[in-house]
Amino acid sequence: MKILVLNSGSSSLKYQLIDSDTEQVLAKGIAERIGIADGGKIKHEAASKGKVEVEVDMPNHQNALDYIFALLTDPANGAIRSIEEISAVGHRVVHGGEKFADSIRVDEETINEIDKISSLAPLHNPSNLKGIRACMRLMPGVPQVAVFDTAFHATMPNYAYIYALPYKYYTHYGVRRYGFHGTSHRFVTRQAQKMLQEMGFDPDATKIITCHLGNGCSMAAVKGGKVVDTSMGMTPAEGLVMGTRAGDLDPAILIHLSRELGASIDDIDNIINKKSGLLGITGVSSDMRDVENAAAEGNQRADLALSIFCYRIKKYIGAYAAAMGGLDAIIFTGGIGENSRAVRQRVCRDMEFLGIELDEEKNDTLRGKADISKPSGKVKILLVPTNEELMIARETSHVVEAAD
Ligand code: ADP
Secondary structure, eight states: OEEEEEEEOSSEEEEEEEETTTTEEEEEEEEEOTTSSSOOEEEEEETTTEEEEEEOOOSSHHHHHHHHHHHHHOTTTOSOSOGGGEEEEEEEESOOTTTOSSOEEOOHHHHHHHHHGGGGSTTTHHHHHHHHHHHHHHSTTSOEEEEESSGGGGGOOHHHHOOSSOTHHHHHHOOSOOOSOHHHHHHHHHHHHHHHHHTTOOGGGOEEEEEEESSSEEEEEEETTEEEEESOOSSTTSSSOOSSOOOSOOHHHHHHHHHHHOOOHHHHHHHHHHSOHHHHHHSSOSOHHHHHHHHHTTOHHHHHHHHHHHHHHHHHHHHHHHHHTSOSEEEEEHHHHHHOHHHHHHHHTTOGGGTBOBOHHHHHHOOSSEEOBOTTOSBEEEEOOOOHHHHHHHHHHHHHHHHO
């Protein structure tokens, strides 16, 4: 079946049309500057038809979808003759709270529930809902499926997700660890389980650490295919150093900064989410390629940023090996995880005591799905390219077929 996968942001809409039987991407693109007075643009590409860019103003998500549908069905640039060929739409929804541990077909009640969770993800859930509502209006009767970024982490035990705050903040306000990037962690876990099975491991007993390192970064400890801990928390701000996020901090720093700088809550939000991480340490860029280049040119702070970034990952590997009582494999994914030889090399350095032995040559040369560990290493180090859109398409067809 043909599935439209949508990632609806506040002013953008990313889409992929995927044939769930062949798992081929038939068309994809992004609509940008939705709801912004001018400069609206859709970048669109259908398989074997090349790229097109259309400049259109899109006052809202429904307008954007109208244009996207026109492009998808355009004889010159499209991939289908009619929108009726789309059997279902899979929506990325950032926060599923405690309510949604699985992907679900959306109805009015689900929309209300996702809306209720919006206080936990005020920047994301309302935007995700705009995409869902627009699709429900434009294609009534076509199943809409919500796939949650938090869902894969729903198997965490309570001692991993409860913060040591007064308990009522959990019961009354939902303050707990939820974790994010779950769709990516799930995708690479399933791929890795297959790879490990071929190497003789029992996939239902594997102890895996997944490292999703992109602009946002998170890790998960996955035992027998189920998450037992993850580095992002109630929001994506916790855990690893990221492009512009600080990750783990002494919470009292925020109080101190507020007093010292007279910083407001919004200022603090901006500092920890937008001004910190690689950007904050280097003052150069939030992009790992720029940071690596600057470090290679002798920029000390860029080198320090790399060290802090990798040291944090190393500490989580130690913690998660302890949490799972052992370790069979580390998975690297995301733009940095898949491409940065230097990061993988620094993370795996001096980790032989845990059975982690990186094969430097494989690390330098292999791309795509690959085992880059030395045969003597007890722990497999795997490169697994992520594909969140495909995972959403798989989940969507699964939900639709299960209902039939
Ligand atoms: P997002 O989280 O937005 O999906 P990506 O997964 O594409 O982002 O990751 C973006 C990050 O990957 C950026 O920091 C970028 O510099 C980094 N990256 C991409 N290619 C390379 C590379 N060849 N070497 C080092 N870092 C890379």
